[in-house]
Amino acid sequence: MALDLSLIMFLQAIWFILPAYAANGLPVLFGGGSPIDFGKTLNGKRIFGDGKTIRGFVGGVISGTLVGLTLFYVGPILHQLIPESQGLIDLSYSPIVGLLISVGALTGDLVGSFIKRRLNLKRGAPAPVLDQITFLVFAFLFALLIIRPIPLEYVIFLIPLTLGLHLFTNFISWLIGIKKVPY
Numbered sequence: 001m002a003l004d005l006s007l008i009m010f011l012q013a014i015w016f017i018l019p020a021y022a023a024n025g026l027p028v029l030f031g032g033g034s035p036i037d038f039g040k041t042l043n044g045k046r047i048f049g050d051g052k053t054i055r056g057f058v059g060g061v062i063s064g065t066l067v068g069l070t071l072f073y074v075g076p077i078l079h080q081l082i083p084e085s086q087g088l089i090d091l092s093y094s095p096i097v098g099l100l101i102s103v104g105a106l107t108g109d110l111v112g113s114f115i116k117r118r119l120n121l122k123r124g125a126p127a128p129v130l131d132q133i134t135f136l137v138f139a140f141l142f143a144l145l146i147i148r149p150i151p152l153e154y155v156i157f158l159i160p161l162t163l164g165l166h167l168f169t170n171f172i173s174w175l176i177g178i179k180k181v182p183y
C-alpha cells in the first residue's frame with residue numbers, strides 16, 4: 001500500500017496532537033473541587049472562573065501524559081507490525097513531549113478562560129474559535145520548547161480538523177440531547 005505523502009503528514013499530525021486532545025477534553029470528567037483562581041477576581045471579574053479547577057488541570061495533564069506515553073510505546077510496535085507505517089509515526093515522540101503538550105493545552109485553556117472573563121463572558125458561554133483553538137496554539141508553543149521545527153503542515157491540518165471535530169461533537173451532543181444548540 002503506497003501512502004500519499006500528505007496523508008502520512010496528516011496522520012502524523014493527529015498522532016502528534018492526541019495528548020493535547022486528551023488533556024483538553026477529559027477534565028470535564030475530573031472537574032470539581034477548588035477553582036484554580038480560588039474565587040479571586042481581577043477588576044471585579046473572576047480571573048478564570050469556576051470552570052477551571054485544580055482537579056481538572058491535574059487530571060488533564062495526567063491523562064494527556066499517559067496518552068503520550070502510550071503512543072511512545074505503541075509507535076515502534078506499529079512499525080514492526082505494519083512496515084508500510086515507516087515514516088507514518090514520528091518516532092522522535094518522547095514521553096516528555098506528551099507532558100509538555102498536555103501542560104501547554106491546559107495552559108491555553110486557562111488563557112482562553114482568562115480572555116473570556118475579561119470580555120464579560122460567563123463560565124460556559126460559547127466563544128467560537130477561542131474555545132477550540134487556544135489550547136491547540138499553546139500545545140504547539142510548549143512543544144516548540146523541545147521539538148524544532150514543528151512541520152507547518154501539522155498546524156495547517158490541525159486547525160481546521162479541530163474546529164471541524166468540535167462542530168461535529170457539538171452536533172452529536174445536540175442530537176442525543178445533552179446540548180441545547182447544535183453548534
Ligand code: CTP
Pocket residue numbers: 027028029030031032048049050051052053054055056057106109112113116122123124125
Ligand atoms: N474543567 C475543569 N478544570 C479545567 C478545565 C475544565 O474542572 N482546568 C471542567 C469544568 O467542569 C468545566 C468543564 O471541564 O466546566 C468543561 O471545560 P470548558 O468548556 O473548558 O470550561 P467552561 O465551563 O466552558 O468554562 P469557560 O467559560 O471558562 O471556558
Ligand code: MG
Pocket residue numbers: 124125131
Ligand atoms: Mg466550554
